Amino acid sequence: MELTEITEGLKNSVAEMVTEENTAVTMGSGTLPVYATPAMTCLMEKAAAEALEPLLPEGWTTVGISLNVAHKAPTPIGLKVRAEAEVTAVDGRKVTFAVRAFDEREEIGSGTHERFAVQRDKFTAKADSKR
Known part of the structure; x- marks a missing residue:
């Protein structure tokens, strides 16, 4: 299967507010009430996944296979965070995507992310076979 509709330069962005629920202390990734690295990486993956989903054949989806990012700056509760993903x-x-995240003041993270197209039913069956 070729991903002919997906080309370099395809972009998508998503955003969320920093709340108590997505802080490092609540998510267990640290002890401070600031935007958690797992929340940032999840938002980056969401931007990438949502960019691809409408361009995939019926019955297909993508799964994340690698993520290499740096979380460069803290973001307090109450600010908005936006993640961008661009196909490279x-x-x-x-x-493969270049991913970046920004709060209302500065870039807070960047890196690369890879996703792989899979047939939903086949992938789910493989996962279920582990039970």
Whole structure:
């Protein structure tokens, strides 16, 4: 299966507010009430996944296979965070993204993310076979 509709330069962004629920102390990734690294990476993956979903054939989706990011600056509760994902390469069913995150003041994170296109039913069956 070729991902012919997905090309370099495809972009998407998503945003969320920093709340008590997505702080490091609540998520267990630290002890401070600031935006958690796991929340930032999840938002980056969401931006990438949502960019691809409408362009995939019926019955297909993508799964994250790698994520390499730096969380560069803290964001307090009450600010908005936006994550951007831009396709930088397509190799068969693997799609590579440049990902960046910003709060209302500055860039807070950046890196790369890879996703792989899979058939939903086949992938789910493989996962279920582990039970």
